[in-house]
Amino acid sequence: MPKNLEEAIAEAGGPHTLLWESQSPPAVVPRVVPEFTNWRDEQLAWRRTAVLYDQSHHMADLNIKGPDALRLISDLAINSVARFPVDMAKQFVAVNHDGYVIGDNILFHLEEDEYQAVGIPPSINWMHYHAVTGDYDVEVWRDDNSLYRAGDPVVYRYQVQGPGAMEVIRAATGEEPPHLKFFHMTRFTIGGREVRALRHGMAGEPGFELWGPWEDNDAVHGALLAAGAEFGLTQVGGRAYHTNALESGWLPRPLPAIYTDERLAPYRRWLSENAYETTSPLGGSFFSDDIADYYLTPYDLDYGRLVAFDHDFIGREALERMVADGRSTAHKKVTLVWNGEDTAAAAGSKYLPGKGAKHFNEPMALYDTFHYDRVEVDGARIGVSTWTGYSANERSMLSLAVVDAASATPGTEVVVVWGEDTPSSKAQVEDHVQVRIRATVQPAPLAVEARTVYRAD
Known part of the structure; x- marks a missing residue:
């Protein structure tokens, strides 16, 4: 074997x-009800009212903390990290030495010298490997998805999205939601618990991604459902969840190179x-x-806007050649x-x-x-x-x-x-x-x- x-x-x-x-079998969304109502109405809701996505079970989390955390990220990311303050997130993209995509994830800057990568395994594995085998002064903990994990997740993770998302957040927090730039972060109190929040929009509408320790899950989830009842908040099941990428244009699973x-x-x-x-x-x-x-390049996936040649990273020379010889377009x-x-x-x-x-x-x-x-x-x-x-x-x-x-x-x-x-x-x-x-x-x-x-x- x-x-x-x-x-x-x-x-x-x-x-x-x-x-x-x-x-x-193909990858699925584990431990999430396949349909709360029916997948057609759940799809319609993210354009018409508001939806609640449960992201707690199908992604892996990799927490990276230490004085070399940013250096590790910089060595692997096509993105610039010259400006990456606390309470900001980036779409981290990694390529191999020849410039072909390994994967991407959302990378959260949580605290000074502490970052958390959230996504499907290819880019998480790539970061984890370099963190534990490279010359980096970092500590990592990892929480795999519910297909691999025994027990509950370390954190819950939800998204509230759709035209009525801000109404739901306003009702859940009792406060006016702050006007944040895309991929910037704040904190709320929901259900008596502190919740971290990322300004996001998977359905192409304003919304927030919300997360916190799993022990707060029931309180926060219940408070969101109660607050959203009058605004038509619809829970999205596992069957409809993946289809939102068809409308928002994110290509989730390129073959890792x-x-x-x-x-x-x-x-x-x-x-x-x-x-x-x-x-x-x-x-x-x-x-x-x-x-x-x-294999696909970052330019194939519309990630050319993320490529920054202001730092050295694995695959930089190959991407520079793609620009020079026209392959980037x-x-x-x-x-x-x-x-x-x-x-x-x-x-x-x-x-x-x-x-x-x-x-x-x-x-x-x-x-x-x-x-x-x-x-x-x-x-x-x-x-x-x-x-x-x-x-x-x-x-x-x-x-x-x-x-x-x-x-x-x-x-x-x-x-x-x-x-x-x-x-x-x-x-x-x-x-x-x-x-x-x-x-x-x-x-x-x-x-x-x-x-x-x-x-x-």
Whole structure:
């Protein structure tokens, strides 16, 4: 039995086979009720009233404290940390030595020399590895998500979002909410407990992310629900939760670019045989034996605005070369709005004789953790479609895609190939046929507010 990722790759015969044939289920939101009402109404609520997202169970927390904490972050982040005061957060993004994305998280500056990274495992693992193996005077504690953790989380974490979010916060705190800039932090008293709060907006509307020690969870959660009752506050279940990224334009799960570089072999040996990067299934209509063909750059993901060459970090020289040779503008992240007739025909094929299209899970259509579908124009691949699901707000199947810049103009018609050419052995892949579904290119984020307003103030 392999003891780490490196050994698992060797046993499988390569990283692509390891992930393509993985028998693990796709990542989900654990320990959160799948639907509090129904996922359609829960989606509609984040545009119409206000919603409560429970983020306490599906992300990992890595707390980093010590005199070298900021140096560690600076050595790994494409972001500048020249201005990073206490009570501010950043979207931390890390790349490998060749400039390809490993992952991202939200990094909170909690106290002097104390930071907390919150996100899915790839970037958390990368930071954790360097913290414990590098020459850094730091202490770390980690709380994994509820799929891995025994017992309750260390902290609760909620978001109140939507047009009525400030009304809910006003009622819960008994005070006028402060006007904070995006990704700045404050403190509230809710349910008699001190609560830390980040000005955020996952649904493309003003709102706050709220957290504190788990022992305060029931008091704070109950107070939020009581305060939100008159404003139509709707709890969002695990099924609808992931679909908000389709409208806000954040691409959550790029394949971490860690599988091929010999310089990263020690890191692959550090990652266990049960690590997220070892077991997560890869799927979709895009197929390449070379796992590096799945890697994405920060420019592909619209993180070029975060890249700062004011400090040395892993991958800096590679990103500078991408800017110099034009690769930083070669691709663009977009939203694809799938053709309703084509999507309906594919989804309805299971009711007809013969093989049908790959089943669409709803509202998130994905059957894997890392998903890559071919995007074509006139039969030639011009990009990949990734995060895919149904939006009741748009009454459409949507996906977030990275396409050639020449095909990124809103209104451009493309084709998404859905299903595997030769179905893999993944447990969630049934015998099916590939289908081609027309789609229209639109901006990412698709929601106008998410694109223009909620980060601007």
